Amino acid sequence: xxxxxxxxxxxxxxxxxxxxxxxxxxxxxxxxxxxxxxxxxxxxxxxxxxxxxxxxxxxxxxxxxxxxxxxxxxxxxxxxxxxxxxxxxxxxxxxxxxxxxxxxxxxxxxxxxxxxxxxxxxxxxxxxxxxxxxxxxxxxxxxxxxxxxxxxxxxxxxxxxxxxxxxxxxxxxxxxxxxxxxxxxxxxxxxxxxxxxxxxxxxxxxxxxxxxxxxxxxxxxxxxxxxxxxxxxxxxxxxxxxxxxxxxxxxxxxxxxxxxxxxxxxxxxxxxxxxxxxxxxxxxxxxxxxxxxxxxxxxxxxxxxxxxxxxxxx
Numbered sequence: 001x002x003x004x005x006x007x008x009x010x011x012x013x014x015x016x017x018x019x020x021x022x023x024x025x026x027x028x029x030x031x032x033x034x035x036x037x038x039x040x041x042x043x044x045x046x047x048x049x050x051x052x053x054x055x056x057x058x059x060x061x062x063x064x065x066x067x068x069x070x071x072x073x074x075x076x077x078x079x080x081x082x083x084x085x086x087x088x089x090x091x092x093x094x095x096x097x098x099x100x101x102x103x104x105x106x107x108x109x110x111x112x113x114x115x116x117x118x119x120x121x122x123x124x125x126x127x128x129x130x131x132x133x134x135x136x137x138x139x140x141x142x143x144x145x146x147x148x149x150x151x152x153x154x155x156x157x158x159x160x161x162x163x164x165x166x167x168x169x170x171x172x173x174x175x176x177x178x179x180x181x182x183x184x185x186x187x188x189x190x191x192x193x194x195x196x197x198x199x200x201x202x203x204x205x206x207x208x209x210x211x212x213x214x215x216x217x218x219x220x221x222x223x224x225x226x227x228x229x230x231x232x233x234x235x236x237x238x239x240x241x242x243x244x245x246x247x248x249x250x251x252x253x254x255x256x257x258x259x260x261x262x263x264x265x266x267x268x269x270x271x272x273x274x275x276x277x278x279x280x281x282x283x284x285x286x287x288x289x290x291x292x293x294x295x296x297x298x299x300x301x302x303x304x305x306x307x308x309x310x311x312x313x314x
Contacts, residue, residue, distance in 0.1 A: 029084050032089050052093060116166075198295075218297055264284070
């Protein structure tokens with residue numbers, strides 16, 4: 001019995017010595033892993049997680065929306081005291097993190113490729129307000145979107161300037177297109193297509209020996225057979241012979257707007273047909289009271305002839 005007790009005491013002393021030796025060289029710690037890969041050891045899981053939250057996940061930059069960091073895992077272990085290095089582990093995690101920036105996109109819905117990124121909603125609102133005032137004639141379809149970027153380098157003064165210039169150029173083009181449409185619009189009807197291309201040989205209001213009244217249209221010289229195009233969509237109300245006009249096509253475009261195409265050599269449409277802008281309706285000729293191959297073109301508003309050069313042959 002005494003031998004047994006003595007043996008137990010020896011074993012207990014040996015265990016205490018072993019534990020003491022272990023505690024001198026080793027310490028309880030947590031292995032830190034990122035994406036399953038061990039990156040180091042820290043002393044206290046809760047305290048270290050607080051360090052991550054304060055130093056990595058809470059960024060100093062105002063336009064950082066959040067920080068992306070893959071899941072960090074902790075495993076309790078005993079480790080050589082010299083292996084515990086929280087600052088190195090924290091630095092490794094910081095290198096692995098990714099800032100995600102919140103920026104504001106000013107975009108033109110009429111041109112999806114044109115957009116400007118700015119750092120604040122205030123900048124975006126000021127830009128939209130200025131551009132809408134500057135281009136009020138076209139009522140720019142501008143919107144502000146909050147978006148997120150991994151790389152904020154493009155949101156700098158030079159890039160903002162270049163992007164704003166591109167946006168402004170796009171709005172200028174929209175304005176030019178509107179002005180073009182307005183200049184070719186009669187009582188709400190857009191005369192999109194020039195019937196034929198050629199030299200104007202007689203203008204509206206001209207006095208000429210070939211007729212006993214002032215010219216009520218314009219004459220455009222072109223080679224016989226050249227296609228004549230409908231200047232706008234509408235319904236053909238007449239296609240046939242009409243005295244001095246020769247072969248004539250009349251198109252009603254609505255809103256009291258009509259166009260006449262005279263001296264044709266051939267007719268490609270009939271009364272009652274619907275045509276689109278650019279439809280081939282006839283061919284240039286010299287029929288009727290004519291001195292050569294040309295198109296006699298008229299625009300009438302509520303039955304009264306108006307100068308086509310105001311709208312089409314400007």
